[in-house]
Amino acid sequence: MDSKIPERKFNQMNRRELFKIAPVVALGAFAVPKLQEPLLKKGLAFSDWASGKLFRKGHLAPTFEDSRLTPFERFPINGYDVEDPGVDFDVWTLTVSGAVKKPGDYKLEQIQSLPKITQNVRHVCVEGWDVIGRFSGVRLSDFLQMIGADMTAKFVCVECADDYYEYLDMATAMHPQSLLCYDMYDRPLTREHGAPLRLNIPTKIGYKQAKYLTDLKVSHVLERVGYWEDQGYSEFYGL
Amino acid sequence: MSEAVIEITSTKSGEVETAIYEHPLPVRVCHWLNVGALFVMVGSGLQIFRAFPSFGPKIPQVNLLHWPRPFALGGWLGGGLQWHLTFMWIYMGTGAVYIGYQLLSGHYKQVLFVPRDIPGIWPMVRHYFFFGPKPPATEAYNPLQKQAYTTVLILGVLSVLTGFAIWKPVQFSWLAWLMGGFNYARIWHFAVMWAILVFIFGHLVMVALHGWSNFVSMLTGWKRNPDYALPWEMNAPAMAEEVDSASTEVPSEEAEKEVASSEIMEPEGADKAPPDGGSESV
Numbered sequence: 296m297d298s299k300i301p302e303r304k305f306n307q308m309n310r311r312e313l314f315k316i317a318p319v320v321a322l323g324a325f326a327v328p329k330l331q332e333p334l335l336k337k338g339l340a341f342s343d344w345a346s347g348k349l350f351r352k353g354h355l356a357p358t359f360e361d362s363r364l365t366p367f368e369r370f371p372i373n374g375y376d377v378e379d380p381g382v383d384f385d386v387w388t389l390t391v392s393g394a395v396k397k398p399g400d401y402k403l404e405q406i407q408s409l410p411k412i413t414q415n416v417r418h419v420c421v422e423g424w425d426v427i428g429r430f431s432g433v434r435l436s437d438f439l440q441m442i443g444a445d446m447t448a449k450f451v452c453v454e455c456a457d458d459y460y461e462y463l464d465m466a467t468a469m470h471p472q473s474l475l476c477y478d479m480y481d482r483p484l485t486r487e488h489g490a491p492l493r494l495n496i497p498t499k500i501g502y503k504q505a506k507y508l509t510d511l512k513v514s515h516v517l518e519r520v521g522y523w524e525d526q527g528y529s530e531f532y533g534l
Numbered sequence: 535m536s537e538a539v540i541e542i543t544s545t546k547s548g549e550v551e552t553a554i555y556e557h558p559l560p561v562r563v564c565h566w567l568n569v570g571a572l573f574v575m576v577g578s579g580l581q582i583f584r585a586f587p588s589f590g591p592k593i594p595q596v597n598l599l600h601w602p603r604p605f606a607l608g609g610w611l612g613g614g615l616q617w618h619l620t621f622m623w624i625y626m627g628t629g630a631v632y633i634g635y636q637l638l639s640g641h642y643k644q645v646l647f648v649p650r651d652i653p654g655i656w657p658m659v660r661h662y663f664f665f666g667p668k669p670p671a672t673e674a675y676n677p678l679q680k681q682a683y684t685t686v687l688i689l690g691v692l693s694v695l696t697g698f699a700i701w702k703p704v705q706f707s708w709l710a711w712l713m714g715g716f717n718y719a720r721i722w723h724f725a726v727m728w729a730i731l732v733f734i735f736g737h738l739v740m741v742a743l744h745g746w747s748n749f750v751s752m753l754t755g756w757k758r759n760p761d762y763a764l765p766w767e768m769n770a771p772a773m774a775e776e777v778d779s780a781s782t783e784v785p786s787e788e789a790e791k792e793v794a795s796s797e798i799m800e801p802e803g804a805d806k807a808p809p810d811g812g813s814e815s816v
């Protein structure tokens with residue numbers, strides 16, 4: 296044993312070592328009411344940034360056999376406001392605006408003229424439950440091409456008949472499984488499931504899959520995020 | 535810190551005591567950061583669980599248990615998610631730094647449970663639960679402690695993996711698949727949390743019962759008057775002393791084999807050290 300020190304010096308050394316771990320109390324900043332919200336906002340933004348990095352354009356969400364489908368009557372209806380905003384199907388159009396070559400009002404028949412895709416995919420709610428549903432519609436990417444969207448734009452924003460609003464990042468909008476959906480379980484969308492047109496985005500959490508679409512805007516800047524995001528939920532929430 | 539073992543001359547009595555530097559700074563910082571992170575992860579995780587306290591279908595929903603709001607963090611689902619998705623980075627960060635440091639420094643030998651710890655398990659269980667005699671301490675942690683710390687590290691890794699399977703069931707669909715699907719991943723994540731809580735309960739009980747010097751050493755790194763002779767780095771000779779009578783009769787060839795088989799666990803150059811060298815100096 297080479298080192299022999301008096302007790303006084305040992306106690307000194309212990310105090311010094313204790314001070315060295317003092318930076319740990321910086322975590323206490325999260326307990327300060329004034330700092331808590333901005334810190335958590337930063338943390339959530341960091342998670343969203345990481346989510347964006349983890350997203351892979353060509354990676355497909357798992358699809359399922361018909362036998363795995365959740366029965367239609369057990370597919371939850373999660374409206375944030377009303378289950379039926381009273382859309383008049385006869386005059387309904389999707390109003391397209393923003394960074395597109397062909398803005399204007401698009402009828403359902405025009406949208407349905409694009410190739411029809413059907414997929415059995417998992418729908419995950421932020422609450423924690425999940426169901427496997429059967430969705431049909433057209434690829435959002437096909438529609439963006441149809442309207443001559445500027446592919447350098449970053450966002451696709453939608454508005455809904457029930458005043459709900461949402462956005463998708465362009466990479467997710469261009470994903471092959473991202474649909475403008477008009478059929479569920481091989482039947483036209485029912486009103487409570489978002490008739491006549493909704494989003495089906497298997498790479499996103501449930502609340503990003505807006506129902507009762509009325510407006511679609513391709514945009515370089517995000518003017519408005521999304522209804523639940525504005526309440527404090529994750530903005531990107533990719534699965 | 536140049537010396538892992540020092541001698542202290544008591545001011546009052548003038549007697550000489552030993553002290554061992556048990557926990558390097560990165561270990562201590564990670565330990566206490568992780569205490570905070572784990573507290574937040576469990577509290578906010580239970581808040582998230584409250585939004586759908588079931589592992590069955592949504593329709594009809596059968597709740598597993600009602601977790602009271604005061605025992606959850608964040609106030610509401612969105613708040614719980616904010617805490618969870620923020621502190622998971624601190625949780626994973628401290629875990630990664632801890633594991634990385636332990637591996638690179640070789641300090642992992644102090645906590646990692648290895649096959650040769652197995653025979654020591656039963657005597658410790660007998661001591662703790664059935665009033666058996668206390669097995670002599672030969673290193674910082676007894677076999678049962680090493681088993682517990684190693685297990686909780688594995689649980690920590692599992693908590694991250696199951697968490698990713700829930701957070702990213704598409705990007706990490708293979709992870710969710712490994713766990714039996716998205717819904718099973720939720721079950722595993724929940725179960726792992728309870729397993730960690732069981733560990734924490736036991737850990738706190740042990741600290742409360744006879745852990746004051748252990749508690750202090752996790753703060754300052756130094757343990758005064760340790761009940762084991764030498765730190766791990768010089769532990770091999772100390773153990774040799776314990777089995778002294780037996781080892782002298784073992785043919786040297788056998789002994790060499792033993793050294794080779796446990797080579798990963800031995801500090802560098804341990805086999806070159808004289809058999810009793812380390813323990814002589816105590």
